[in-house]
Amino acid sequence: MKTLHTPGPWHVGSKYPTDVYADRAGHAIARAVNPQHDGECEANARLMSAAPELLEALQDMLRLADAEGWEGFPKARAAIAKATGGAA
Numbered sequence: 001m002k003t004l005h006t007p008g009p010w011h012v013g014s015k016y017p018t019d020v021y022a023d024r025a026g027h028a029i030a031r032a033v034n035p036q037h038d039g040e041c042e043a044n045a046r047l048m049s050a051a052p053e054l055l056e057a058l059q060d061m062l063r064l065a066d067a068e069g070w071e072g073f074p075k076a077r078a079a080i081a082k083a084t085g086g087a088a
Contacts, residue, residue, distance in 0.1 A: 004085070008052025017042045020049045075078050 006022045006029050014017040018041040019028035032044035060074055066075060 005052070008056075009028055010049040012045045013041070013048050018045045020045050051083070055080065 008022065010020050010029065012024050013021055016028070016031075018032045020030040020032075021027070022029050024060065030045070030048050032041040034041050034044075040066055046060065062073060062076055062080070
């Protein structure tokens, strides 16, 4: 499956901790904005910056589960589909 998102790793900016950057991009690829909740925005930015690694880990987990014949994991499959715009 072709990756359509900006490849990771992503990181939170040091100057603007509500901005998320990709190593190969010189500009923010995402920004957590809520002027009344600065701490919440920084936490959201950290979660967004982990997205590529979380997606990859979840895909790896499902590949292993499928190889072992384990059924289930509907939440994991739904999360992958949501992130990729398609099926897990």
